[in-house]
Amino acid sequence: MSRAIYLYNTASRLKELFKPIHEGHVGIYVCGPTVYGDAHLGHARPGITYDVLVRLLRNLGYKVRYVRNITDVGHLENDADEGEDKIAKKARLEQLEPMEVVQYYTIRYEEAMKALGVNPPSIEPRASGHIIEQIALIEKILEHGYAYISNGSVYFDVEKYNKDFKYGVLSGRELGEMISNTRELDGQSDKHSPYDFALWKKAAPEHIMHWPSPWSEGFPGWHLECSAMSAKYLGEEFDIHGGGMDLMFPHHECELAQNTAARGRGGVHYWIHNNMITINGKKMGKSYGNFITLEELFTGKHPLLQKAYSPMTIRFFILQAHYRSTLDFSNEALQAAEKGLKKLFQAVRDTDGIATDEKASDAGVAKLYEDIYDSLCDDLNTPVALSYVFEAVNVVNKIKDKSLQINMAGKVLLQKIFKDVLTGILGLQDEQASGADAATIGGLMDIILKERQQARSQKDWAKCDALRDDLAKLGIRVKDTKEGSEWSLE
Ligand code: ZN
Numbered sequence: 001m002s003r004a005i006y007l008y009n010t011a012s013r014l015k016e017l018f019k020p021i022h023e024g025h026v027g028i029y030v031c032g033p034t035v036y037g038d039a040h041l042g043h044a045r046p047g048i049t050y051d052v053l054v055r056l057l058r059n060l061g062y063k064v065r066y067v068r069n070i071t072d073v074g075h076l077e078n079d080a081d082e083g084e085d086k087i088a089k090k091a092r093l094e095q096l097e098p099m100e101v102v103q104y105y106t107i108r109y110e111e112a113m114k115a116l117g118v119n120p121p122s123i124e125p126r127a128s129g130h131i132i133e134q135i136a137l138i139e140k141i142l143e144h145g146y147a148y149i150s151n152g153s154v155y156f157d158v159e160k161y162n163k164d165f166k167y168g169v170l171s172g173r174e175l176g177e178m179i180s181n182t183r184e185l186d187g188q189s190d191k192h193s194p195y196d197f198a199l200w201k202k203a204a205p206e207h208i209m210h211w212p213s214p215w216s217e218g219f220p221g222w223h224l225e226c227s228a229m230s231a232k233y234l235g236e237e238f239d240i241h242g243g244g245m246d247l248m249f250p251h252h253e254c255e256l257a258q259n260t261a262a263r264g265r266g267g268v269h270y271w272i273h274n275n276m277i278t279i280n281g282k283k284m285g286k287s288y289g290n291f292i293t294l295e296e297l298f299t300g301k302h303p304l305l306q307k308a309y310s311p312m313t314i315r316f317f318i319l320q321a322h323y324r325s326t327l328d329f330s331n332e333a334l335q336a337a338e339k340g341l342k343k344l345f346q347a348v349r350d351t352d353g354i355a356t357d358e359k360a361s362d363a364g365v366a367k368l369y370e371d372i373y374d375s376l377c378d379d380l381n382t383p384v385a386l387s388y389v390f391e392a393v394n395v396v397n398k399i400k401d402k403s404l405q406i407n408m409a410g411k412v413l414l415q416k417i418f419k420d421v422l423t424g425i426l427g428l429q430d431e432q433a434s435g436a437d438a439a440t441i442g443g444l445m446d447i448i449l450k451e452r453q454q455a456r457s458q459k460d461w462a463k464c465d466a467l468r469d470d471l472a473k474l475g476i477r478v479k480d481t482k483e484g485s486e487w488s489l490e
Contacts, residue, residue, distance in 0.1 A: 003060055005377045010170055010271040015379055020239050026057050026064045027234035031226055031243040034071040035105035036086040038293040039112040041277050048315055049274045049323040050242050051118040055425045056376055067233045068121035072102040073128045073209050074222040081198040088209050098209050112294040115311040117427040123233050127225035131211045134220040134228045137262055138199045146261035150190035152202030152216030158195045165260050170271060171249035197254050199224055223254035241268040245275050274323040280330050306331045312431050313338045319382040319426055345430040347393040348418045354399045362410030363395050369413050372421055392417050449485050
């Protein structure tokens with residue numbers, strides 16, 4: 001932990017030196033997806049951004065506990081605590097049990113993240129598994145006088161809270177302005193003020209997801225789960241809270257207010273927000289016809305896509321922009337990224353074979369190595385870090401065409417840049433190498449099955465069975481048919 005890391009803190013609007021609460025340990029909480037549909041581009045950016053942050057911290061020697069939740073209840077169709085629960089709606093439309101929807105899309109989300117090289121979090125808690133903790137938190141907020149019960153529902157009293165603390169710290173909003181911009185309540189609402197938000201909602205008779213509580217048979221408000229689960233797994237005070245910029249208000253603002261109302265302090269030391277993705281300059285949204293799922297990107301099956309883009313192309317493209325800048329997706333930009341990535345891994349593969357000369361210097365690689373770490377530690381500046389990685393690529397190419405020489409120490413450091421930084425921290429994998437692996441396995445299986453076919457024709461059943469059993473131990477299943485043998489990975 002010799003290197004200092006600077007992170008931009010949304011709460012202070014400053015880049016601050018990162019100091020963890022407990023020496024050598026870091027607790028991170030990131031708001032995960034609401035699992036009612038396929039993972040899309042909007043999920044890729046936070047997934048990759050916080051994955052790189054966690055990888056960097058671990059690389060620097062910190063022990064990291066990374067909590068990323070799954071929202072499976074309470075996220076209503078609009079932010080005014082109205083409309084149907086997104087998961088319940090999907091379940092109703094598809095005639096499924098809500099938890100079937102949750103299970104199906106959670107697995108799809110995890111698979112998409114894995115394809116993008118995103119490591120799984122240390123803990124992945126679900127909101128519906130923490131109803132008891134959420135009820136206890138509401139009781140505390142009520143006890144402290146910052147919430148009220150209305151017709152079986154419980155609402156957070158924003159005005160009262162704003163008098164004692166300040167509401168709007170993260171988003172820089174003033175309650176007065178918010179009041180003038182909020183539409184009037186329609187008289188049907190249980191809320192005292194339109195900007196109050198639900199902690200507990202009484203379930204309407206048609207609402208299929210509900211739990212008993214002291215106030216009503218109902219369900220928790222969306223913002224509450226993160227206050228409850230972050231404290232449960234990371235403590236009431238923890239290091240880093242991340243999420244997309246679109247979550248800053250109202251989700252994180254409400255989370256901060258709940259924490260403070262219940263515990264007298266916000267509890268989060270560094271708030272971090274990744275910026276949004278646009279497509280051909282437009283915000284991504286179902287209503288704009290430019291909503292692209294990750295599967296569509298990987299297969300190219302979307303009218304806006306000229307071709308399929310591999311998961312590593314997407315990852316590389318996302319890392320070419322700083323996480324706090326907006327990022328525009330277009331076919332041209334993705335194809336340029338694809339080319340850049342190919343060039344990068346060609347150099348990585350060439351590095352092992354380059355010649356060294358002890359009369360030469362390290363070709364400036366030690367400085368590049370430091371520059372890469374300095375940029376990553378400067379609020380995760382991945383585009384600058386990647387530009388230095390490309391300088392390392394240029395070094396490899398110059399050595400290859402003999403216009404530059406390098407000593408052994410320099411070569412070892414080049415390998416370290418590619419292994420520790422490119423693959424280890426930035427999480428980029430050589431897709432061509434894994435493709436070659438698949439081809440190699442295919443070729444090997446042809447040889448083995450030919451051998452086994454020969455044993456079959458000689459009626460050497462013992463050898464046939466032994467080969468089949470040995471392959472089964474490796475997870476390769478062999479099926480004999482009239483035409484010969486087929487194999488598949490289990
Ligand atoms: Zn959250």
